[in-house]
Amino acid sequence: MDNLLVKTGSSLKTFFTELGGISIMVFKAFAAIRIRHNFIPQIIEQFILIGKKSLPLVVVTSAFMGLAIGVQVGFQMTGFTPHWIAGGMILRTILIDLGPITIGLVLSGRISAGIAAELGTMKVTEQVDALRSFAIDPIGYLVTPRLIAAIFSVPALLVFSNSIAILLSYVSCNMTIHITWNEFVQGMRYSFYVSDLMTSLIKSLVFGVVLISLGAYFGLNCQRGAKGVGSATTLAVVWASVSVFVLDYVISTIVFYA
Amino acid sequence: MIEINQLYKSFGKLNVLHGVDLTLCDGEILTVFGKSGVGKTVLIKAIIGLIEPDSGSISIDGVDVTNFSEKQFNEKVRPHISFVFQDGALWDSMTVGANIELALHAQDHISEAERRSRIQESLRLVDLSGAEDVYPDELSGGMLKRAAIARAIATRPRYLLYDEPTTGLDPILTNVIYDLIMHLNQKLGTTSLIISHDISGMEKISNRVSLLHDGKVVLTCDTEDMWEQDNEIFNEFLNGKAYSHEE
Incomplete structure (x- = not known):
């Protein structure tokens, strides 16, 4: 029992130490933001890496996520349930949760892992020390452009992802319960709230910053x-x-209950 | 002049440096010898603020930099000292020219034309003219070291710190690097501190040599007198016995 408590305490200590380290790094990265012409190409390069190059993966995963949810919702719409309800259910599910989570998971594999491997290799080959030796702040040079790029590119990816998922969920719903486009859109109109859209965008923004x-x-x-x-x-x-x-x-929880 | 007094550094329970005293005089080439793992790299990284010492002092041109913050190192120390890393540590995602350009980044006062001219001049000095658009992974070992030196000298430093500049090179390339170090010292008037194992090579180019042993400098002398020292540890090292004890 004592051993378990010691291990739990040690794990908690490691967790909070890492959390503190991450918070300090993020603070330093934002504090290092300044407009210098020679960093702009880097931001553009990162925008392409994070945004454009993730697009095919996001399109494929979102498409199949949309098709799957369309089949699932279609299956629930048996009996006397009006078909148009499917549009609303799908819209809210994708906007609030499935869209941001899909983007988050896809990018955690592609972006977080890629950045950790790239910067880790730079660290072990002394390239990070080389930056410091030439008076270049590694956080400002390596992290800040990626954060700025993520702030713009991840919400943009989310918009693509949500649009494709909703469109493909209509296709699969149409194939299973023969819902018409007008019925689908009618359901979405009845269930659309701006707060849902904002929640989706806020989540993608936060995920982008956290993953980077x-x-x-x-x-x-x-x-x-x-x-x-x-x-x-x-x-x-x-x-x-x-x-x-x-x-x-x-x-x-914060958005819907606070 | 760089003066190091009673420098201590440990990593956990491992005491690497304990009481290092060393002076690097203006214009000279000083070589620090020592067995592998004795803390030579830690010593020169401490000078440029890449490793924080536990105690002791480092002063550069009379200014105590021991407790300098990262910002102070960036503003007052690193513009005047360049470091040539053991494996070059060139930024491998960019060309040699871009590497040098980035090294000049911190020097805001340099105009674009001056920047271009410094890149070309640095590459010419290390006999790598035309390699501006080449990526580090396309260079041979010797070219990589020379590119790293080109990056280091582009900032026109007063001091150059070399961490084992000839490790892994064949004898011909080793001599090329030695000639280059000597040439740069004379032409640019830099002061050089070299970390090395190569006794015969360093004998040709150094003004003075020091031996780091068990975390301390056991002896510093003029190169021409190095074979006449009455110091057992130093003589054992020169005769290769320090290594035979270890291995």
């Missing part, structure tokens, strides 16, 4: 060698995936 921060933090604090880079990448993906679910719950 986790990847960067574990990369920059990577231990020696290939094993260290591997561990950093794994930690980034695990923390990112769990954070997506925790933050989804927290933001939903």
